[in-house]
Amino acid sequence: MLQNVVRFLLRCFFKMFKVRFELNFDLKDLPKKGIYISNHVSYVDPIVLFAFLPGKPIFALHGQLYRNYWVRLFMKTADIMEYGNLDIPDLKHLIEKVNSERLCVIFPEGRMTTNGNIMKIYESAGLLADKTDAPVIPVWINGLQYWSYFSKTGGKLPHHYFPRCKIVVDAPRPLKLKDELRHQRNHISNEIYMIMRQQAFKSMYDPSLTVFTQLIKSAKRHAKKYFGLVRPKVMEDISRKPKSFKDIMLASYVLGRFFYKRSEHQEPIGLMLPNSVAAICAFFGFNAYGQVPVMINFSAGVKNIVSGLKTVKSKKVVTSKMFIKKAGLETVIEAVKNEGFEVYYLEEAVKKVSIWAKVLAYLQYKVKYVPYKASVDDSAAILFTSGSEGSPKAVVLSHRNIVSNVWQIATFETLNRSDVILNSMPIFHSFGLVLGTLFALYQGAKVFLYPSPLHFRVISDLLYELSATVMIGTDTFFKSYAKISHPLDFASLRLAYAGAEGVKLETRNILNEKLGVRLMEAYGTTECSPAVAGNNMVFNKFGTIGKLCPGMECKLEKIDGIEKGGELVVKGPNVMKGYILADNPGVLVPPVDGWYKTGDVVEIDEIGFITIKDRIKRFAKIGGEMVSLKAVEDMICKAFNDKEDFACGVVAVPHEHKGEQIVVVATDESLTLECLREFIKNNGYPELYLPKIILIKDKIPTTATGKIDNLALKKEVLAELGI
Incomplete structure (x- = not known):
């Protein structure tokens, strides 16, 4: 009776201070015995859970929490016990309690988070569920990490006296451990981690937010002034004028309104700008007023640019005179004008903005006004595929796609206000837009936008100058940075993620040995906004692309001639609205039933790590046998890993008798058929891996992200061979 009164009073108190409780199942489905597994963000966690959780559970608290004065005071009527995650007698005692038809609460991390995300997971929670055959009930606490004095995230997350808090409890579920892995401690803790990660995504992601309203929410949370005086600067570019959330939102309101008055509703507007604060403000401004930014790849050439604009039925292009001049794109912009597109320059637009427009923007900022109430399924951006294997396709991403993917990424790694991400x-x-910019901005980290990843020396110096903590890139770029960098250039880096192409052992080794950087590999596609899978500090397996993002489903479709694995097909909130194709301009072609075929052949191991074997289009059919061109390329790189500037590309071209033949294009004359034949023989590779022809070239064509442009390479080879 007394416990019920105390819990009622605590609930009333917490509800007064913005604590919301969400139970995602019917109370009649609450098991008699079960294990609440919760993240741990503050000293207040057990008190809040004591007030709200149904079933009057036992609280198994680690020593620091058990001995806390406030916990003991407010939980005098609760059933609590001191519990050590490595203490076998404590585990046995808890097993007895659960087996006697009791619910219990346990914090698998064994300590409070210092970054707002999941920490190390002890296997004791999994062992408890396994030994008692009790279901686990995932709990996620979001918001208390921002509570002054009661959390351990000081200096990393903004602190508030009474932050909004949301507690989400998901339905009970059995812990499924594979029999062959049941005795592996890492497997047990990994299963608990994956359940908590899924729960984290469900709790952190708000499906009602658009790209712009998420910016407003992040600004409210992270724009708190330092000492009540100075707003934190969250974005900077090579102009070296750092901007706050306030600056970004004011510019977004001004630019958005300017082009809104000159455009139709939901009109796609081309955005031809480099990585810059102005480009991001224009992106947000278009979305604030219901226009759709079309992100133009200005390095794609006039033909592809014009084709892309016509495909999406865009009539306008927004760019900058300074950028056009510095990038030498005068002929490109003239060609765009000659095709009938209206070209607006930001320099001229800014001059036309009236004082009233600026005052209005300030008033909109003060009330956090949303000019256009967009649906989350409205288009938020149109991007184009890289075109490395065919003509670029227009990919339409919705607000739901982009915002959900930001929070999927956040379950892998959390950024905070002490982080600086260098995005080139x-x-x-989508790699640079969503992962390199929006992901960091929404979490309150500072973003430095640099216009080109090819300025290796400048980027290394910027890392050193900015004390950057996070960096993204490709294998090719990271390898180039590592070759010319001083070890101290990368000294501040705590996270380095590579995508767009596979990470080679040579790149990983040079970064680790020379610079002390642990390079993580992730995988994504433009169609998935972009993240699909990734490694992180908790689970990392070299040679794989990590594990699937939470909130996504996947399946493997069998391919004739390939015995192991299949084509990766995925579904989730981050999967695109659809394509717009050049032969049917303006018409959206959505993925069938929401499933997107990635075109990648993969294998998935017993604990969820995904290994890419190759692209479907990157297999050669030689005499009826399927040969992976990626496997041939990897073999050649391994044979020549002592060559610093060695690069090669592999393509399949028609053969009169065998269907197809393998052609290797390399930059080093020492690569010969004889040396490869010897390497294959000595290292046990299949004879089918031996190419038919080797061509030596000074340069291999690449895309803007640094990966080999296989389409351009194949055209060059076919032309040279006269096929």
């Missing part, structure tokens, strides 16, 4: 990956690709 172009924002006309």
Whole structure:
């Protein structure tokens, strides 16, 4: 009776201070015995859970929490016990309690988070569920990590006296351990981690937010002034004028309104700008007023640019005179004008903005006004595929796609206000736009936008100058940075992620040995906004692309001639609205039943790590046998890993008798058929891996993200061979 009164009073108190409780199942489905597994963000966690959780559970608290004065005071009527995650007698005692038809609460991390995300997971929670055959009930606490004095995230997350808090409890589920892995401690803790990660995504992601309203929410949370005086600066570019959330939102309101008055509703507007604050403000401004930014790859050439604009039925292009001049794109912009497109320059647009427009923007900022109430399924951006294996396709991403993917990524790694991310990956690709910019901005980290990933020396110096903590890139770029960098250039880096192409052992080794950087590999596609899978500090397996993002489903479709694995097909909130194709301009072609075929042949191991074997289009059919061109390329790179500037590309071209033949294009004359034949023989590779022809060239064509442009390479080979 007394416990019920105390819990009622605590609930009333917490509800007064913005604590919301969400139970995602019917109370009649609450098991008699079960294990609540919760993240741990503050000293208040057990008190809040005591107030709200149904079933009057036992609280198994680690020593620091068990001895806390406030916990003991407010939980006098609760059933609590001191519990050590490595203490076998404590585990046995808890097993007895659960087996006697009791619910219990346990914090698998064994300590409070210092970054707001999941920490190390002890296997004791999994052992408890396994030994008692009790279901686990995932709990996620979001918000208390921002509570002053009661959390351990000081200096990393903004602190508030009474932050909004949301507690989400998901339905009970059995812990499924594979029999062959049941005795592996890492497997047990990994299963608990994956359940908690899924729960984290469900709790952190708000499906009602658009790209712009998520910016407003992040600004409210992270724009708190330092000492009540100075707003934190969250974005900077090579102009070296750092901007705050306030600056970004004011510019977004001004630019958005300017082009809104000159455009139709939901009109796609081309955005031809480099990585810059102005480009991001224009991106947000278009979305604020219901226009759709079309991210133009200005390095794609006039033909592809014009074709892309016509495909999406865009009539306008927004760019900058300074950028056009510095990038030498005068002929490109003239060709765009000659095709009938209206070209607006930001320099001229800014001059036309009236004082009233600026005052209005300020008033909109003060009330956090949303000019256009977009649906989350409205288009938020149109990007184009890289075109490395065919003509670029227009990919339409919705607000749901982009915002959900940001929070999927956040379950892998959390950024905070102490982080600085150096983003040189172009924002006309989703890798640079979503992962390199929006992901960091929404979490309150500072973003430095650099216009080109090819300035290796400058980027290394910027890392050193900015004390950057996070960096994204490709294998090719990271390898180039490592070759010319001083070890101290990378000294501040805590996270380095590579995507767009596979990470080679040579790149990983040079970064680790020379610079002390652990390079993580992730995988994504423009069609998935972009993240699909990734490694992180908790689970990392070299040679794989990590594990699938939470909230996504996947299946493997069998391919004739390939025995192991299949084509990766995925579904989730981040999967695109659809394609717009050049032969049917303006018409959206959505993925069938929401499933997107990636075109990648993969294998998935027993604990969820995904290994890419190759692209479907990157297999050669030689005499009826399927040969992976990626496997041939990897073999050649391994044979020549002592060559610093060695690069090669592998393509399949028609053969009169065998159907197809393998052609290797390399930059080093020492690569010969004889040396490869010897390497294959000595290292046990299949004879089918031996190419038919080797061509030596000074340069191999690449895309804007640094990966080999296989389409251009194949055209060059076919032309040279006269096929």
